[in-house]
Amino acid sequence: MRNWKALLSAILLGVVAGLPLYGGAYLLSVANLLLIHMTLALSWSLLLRSGQLSLGISGFFGLGVYVAALSLVRVGLHPLVGILLGGVMSGVLALGVGAAVLHLRGMYFAIVTLALAEAFRVIIRNVPNLSGGPEGMVLPALIFDGDSFKTFWFALAVAISTLALLMVVSRSKVHIALTAIRNDETVAQSSGVNVYQYLLWIFALTSAIQGVAGGLYAHIYGFISPEGSFSLDLVLLPIIMAVVGGATTTWGPVIGAVLLGSVSELLKIKIPHGHLLIYGVIIVIVVLFFPKGVIGTLQEKIRRRL
Amino acid sequence: MSEAILSIKGLKRQFGGLMALHDVTMEIFEGEILGIIGPNGAGKTTLINVITGVHLPTQGSLLLGGADMTLLPAHERCRLGVARTFQLAKPLEDLSPLENIMLGALFGQRLRKRDAEKRAEEICELVGLADVRRPLARLSVLDVKKMEIARALASKPRLLFLDEAMAGLNSNETLEIIRLVRKIRDQGITIGIVEHVMGVIRELSHRVVVLNFGQLLAVGPYEEVANNRQVIEAYLGEET
Amino acid sequence: MKGMAGKNTLLAALAVAGAVLLACWKPYVLIEGVQRAGLYAAITLPMALLMGVLGIVNLAHGDFMMLGAYLAYGLSVYLGVDPLLSIFPAMAVFFLFAMIVYVGTFNHVLDAPELNQILLAFGLMIILTQGANLLWTSRFIKISLPYVSESVTMGSLTFGTYGFVYVAAALIILIGLRVFLKKTRMGQAALAVGQNRRGAKLVGINVDWTHLIIFSLSIAIIGAMGCVFITRHSISPLVGFPYTLRAFCLIAMAGIGNLTGIVWVSLLLGVAENMVLSFHGYAGWADLIYFILIIAVIMVKSRKRHRQ
Numbered sequence: 001m002r003n004w005k006a007l008l009s010a011i012l013l014g015v016v017a018g019l020p021l022y023g024g025a026y027l028l029s030v031a032n033l034l035l036i037h038m039t040l041a042l043s044w045s046l047l048l049r050s051g052q053l054s055l056g057i058s059g060f061f062g063l064g065v066y067v068a069a070l071s072l073v074r075v076g077l078h079p080l081v082g083i084l085l086g087g088v089m090s091g092v093l094a095l096g097v098g099a100a101v102l103h104l105r106g107m108y109f110a111i112v113t114l115a116l117a118e119a120f121r122v123i124i125r126n127v128p129n130l131s132g133g134p135e136g137m138v139l140p141a142l143i144f145d146g147d148s149f150k151t152f153w154f155a156l157a158v159a160i161s162t163l164a165l166l167m168v169v170s171r172s173k174v175h176i177a178l179t180a181i182r183n184d185e186t187v188a189q190s191s192g193v194n195v196y197q198y199l200l201w202i203f204a205l206t207s208a209i210q211g212v213a214g215g216l217y218a219h220i221y222g223f224i225s226p227e228g229s230f231s232l233d234l235v236l237l238p239i240i241m242a243v244v245g246g247a248t249t250t251w252g253p254v255i256g257a258v259l260l261g262s263v264s265e266l267l268k269i270k271i272p273h274g275h276l277l278i279y280g281v282i283i284v285i286v287v288l289f290f291p292k293g294v295i296g297t298l299q300e301k302i303r304r305r306l
Numbered sequence: 307m308s309e310a311i312l313s314i315k316g317l318k319r320q321f322g323g324l325m326a327l328h329d330v331t332m333e334i335f336e337g338e339i340l341g342i343i344g345p346n347g348a349g350k351t352t353l354i355n356v357i358t359g360v361h362l363p364t365q366g367s368l369l370l371g372g373a374d375m376t377l378l379p380a381h382e383r384c385r386l387g388v389a390r391t392f393q394l395a396k397p398l399e400d401l402s403p404l405e406n407i408m409l410g411a412l413f414g415q416r417l418r419k420r421d422a423e424k425r426a427e428e429i430c431e432l433v434g435l436a437d438v439r440r441p442l443a444r445l446s447v448l449d450v451k452k453m454e455i456a457r458a459l460a461s462k463p464r465l466l467f468l469d470e471a472m473a474g475l476n477s478n479e480t481l482e483i484i485r486l487v488r489k490i491r492d493q494g495i496t497i498g499i500v501e502h503v504m505g506v507i508r509e510l511s512h513r514v515v516v517l518n519f520g521q522l523l524a525v526g527p528y529e530e531v532a533n534n535r536q537v538i539e540a541y542l543g544e545e546t
Numbered sequence: 547m548k549g550m551a552g553k554n555t556l557l558a559a560l561a562v563a564g565a566v567l568l569a570c571w572k573p574y575v576l577i578e579g580v581q582r583a584g585l586y587a588a589i590t591l592p593m594a595l596l597m598g599v600l601g602i603v604n605l606a607h608g609d610f611m612m613l614g615a616y617l618a619y620g621l622s623v624y625l626g627v628d629p630l631l632s633i634f635p636a637m638a639v640f641f642l643f644a645m646i647v648y649v650g651t652f653n654h655v656l657d658a659p660e661l662n663q664i665l666l667a668f669g670l671m672i673i674l675t676q677g678a679n680l681l682w683t684s685r686f687i688k689i690s691l692p693y694v695s696e697s698v699t700m701g702s703l704t705f706g707t708y709g710f711v712y713v714a715a716a717l718i719i720l721i722g723l724r725v726f727l728k729k730t731r732m733g734q735a736a737l738a739v740g741q742n743r744r745g746a747k748l749v750g751i752n753v754d755w756t757h758l759i760i761f762s763l764s765i766a767i768i769g770a771m772g773c774v775f776i777t778r779h780s781i782s783p784l785v786g787f788p789y790t791l792r793a794f795c796l797i798a799m800a801g802i803g804n805l806t807g808i809v810w811v812s813l814l815l816g817v818a819e820n821m822v823l824s825f826h827g828y829a830g831w832a833d834l835i836y837f838i839l840i841i842a843v844i845m846v847k848s849r850k851r852h853r854q
Contacts, residue, residue, distance in 0.1 A: 103848040126830040183398040192384035192414030280672030
């Protein structure tokens with residue numbers, strides 16, 4: 001049983017990793033974007049497991065974009081270092097902001113993260129000499145010198161590492177702690193869980209991942225702007241992917257990303273201006289009719305049959 | 307008799323305009339089963355909440371075995387050895403019963419996952435809970451109660467509070483829990499038990515404290531307390 | 547209680563002192579700050595009503611205002627109706643629209659986990675803004691009205707008077723809501739539901755109906771505010787979002803259920819933003835003030851809770 005799972009995974013991995021060899025430039029760029037969204041979806045869902053919903057993905061992502069770009073342009077750091085630095089800074093900032101706002105729960109936390117992302121955008125917009133302002137900035141050099149094969153594999157590595165992280169967490173006591181916090185905080189703390197600390201570190205970790213994804217994005221596209229880096233796409237798509245797939249499961253965001261990533265490409269071609277609207281409708285429909293997503297609903301059906 | 311494991315002095319807890327606990331001073335002695343009774347709204351659950359750290363006291367002090375835990379957060383009190391069950395059962399629905407129980411062992415006692423699982427299984431044997439890997443939704447009312455008690459026991463408490471553990475159980479099930487409470491106490495754990503069923507209190511308690519309107523009315527063995535005029539008035543007639 | 551009176555008098559004294567100081571040093575900041583505060587308060591009050599009674603944060607709040615603005619634009623351009631007059635048909639239209647939205651969506655998630663409510667509100671926000679974008683593109687549009695540039699000269703000051711319409715709107719909404727909540731049966735029912743939903747149900751209040759009416763009322767008011775908004779602002783599909791964020795910040799500062807408090811904190815925000823705007827070169831930073839304020843409020847409140 002274990003063997004064929006491993007074999008299947010290896011084949012799948014081989015097929016995906018081999019994409020640069022048989023796919024064209026277009027397919028590669030779609031795949032890159034999908035991997036970034038998948039990483040964001042996975043990180044978002046990890047925080048969700050604690051019961052906290054963040055609407056501020058674009059904030060930490062955008063911060064990662066600008067840190068990576070500016071560290072390259074202004075300081076001359078190696079692209080890889082810049083990307084990792086973007087992750088670190090997002091994580092540190094999340095620690096700081098989280099220390100203040102993680103006393104909030106639910107709706108209040110969500111809207112504060114939304115305001116936070118908006119605040120980042122305002123800051124970037126207001127320091128044009130540093131950030132290139134609303135017109136944006138072109139990156140003079142790209143990671144791996146723009147080698148599309150290596151860039152794709154790096155994006156794949158980032159996505160797979162995030163997935164691996166979630167898998168490790170799911171098997172560890174962290175999973176039990178997060179689920180306990182989500183289900184009933186009073187029970188959790190009365191059983192010895194330091195709720196505040198768990199929330200803080202998960203918030204920092206997931207924000208750091210979003211920062212790394214941002215840095216990666218900067219190097220894939222070679223051009224950054226407040227419009228693109230803090231766009232609503234980046235909040236909306238990962239959330240939909242996670243929710244459609246199954247927000248608190250490990251593979252849900254992956255499946256959601258593959259499904260919706262492909263659908264979104266089709267939509268962009270057929271309905272260039274309405275695709276965000278359709279995402280909004282999808283969220284509403286899923287929340288109303290399939291709150292547990294694809295995987296979650298399947299899991300429940302299986303559980304009921306047992 | 308024995309040492310005081312919990313020492314409460316001048317405990318006050320205010321919620322906005324309501325004084326839920328008013329100057330409560332008492333001790334719980336090691337190894338005893340203490341009954342906590344009083345009419346509805348007397349502050350029994352609030353008392354447990356303040357002792358376990360769900361709420362911080364507005365005033366007063368709490369000493370556990372001589373150590374001051376008045377301002378400690380709830381999770382640290384659990385690690386020091388205070389545990390409780392809840393009046394309205396709160397099973398964690400996204401976890402299996404076994405994982406529910408493991409919670410205390412993992413975070414109260416800080417065991418590694420494998421050791422926590424073993425400890426959880428041991429406790430299941432103690433409380434008489436079988437088949438703990440099946441879905442939570444399948445558990446009977448009695449099993450849920452046992453699971454909650456097991457969850458509290460998993461953190462290896464010195465002091466355990468049971469908040470209306472018998473609520474909703476028939477007489478056979480109540481007997482089973484009574485036997486369980488004695489077994490737990492025989493393991494050296496001090497127990498505070500909130501109950502409305504006087505028979506249970508009479509059966510189990512070494513001493514009884516009576517609360518009304520957040521104040522301590524009486525302390526002593528059951529017979530003494532049951533014949534206390536103030537206590538009878540508190541329960542039967544509140545007409546002034 | 548004595549402490550409260552002392553604190554309130556101190557705050558009032560500080561406010562008066564601050565106002566006098568501003569009147570002498572930067573009078574335009576004071577005047578325009580008050581006008582801006584009126585706008586913020588008028589927008590925030592209906593959201594506070596909704597939050598207080600249903601417990602939902604309506605992420606799409608500002609977007610309903612945006613739609614109201616587009617409605618007024620349409621009526622103005624195609625039927626020649628003055629936007630301020632459009633308030634009345636707008637209220638009716640949005641009341642009905644809100645009823646449909648509520649029955650179709652929020653009604654189903656009131657008892658669901660809060661995460662679902664948040665996602666629903668978020669999805670609704672996307673649908674409204676993107677729908678508007680699809681219909682009307684992201685181009686900014688404006689109506690020119692002669693009375694908007696009315697101004698008056700007092701001593702050495704010349705300032706626009708139209709902005710006080712916002713102040714009037716805020717006061718009308720505030721007084722209207724307070725009368726509604728205290729004197730009408732529906733209002734009293736709403737207060738009860740807001741305090742204790744189950745309790746209200748137990749005493750016979752039709753909670754579902756109350757929810758429906760209050761939700762629709764909230765949307766009707768904010769939709770009507772859109773008609774007022776467009777008289778002086780240019781609009782685009784995303785114009786409502788910043789106001790949603792500010793409204794939430796103001797409610798958090800005033801405390802849920804404190805309608806009058808919203809007026810005071812609006813003054814604080816309005817004046818503070820205008821103060822920043824008055825310094826050349828720093829204009830862009832005014833948009834951060836509400837965020838700084840809300841972080842400060844959160845930190846102060848959590849420290850208070852810790853001390854308790």
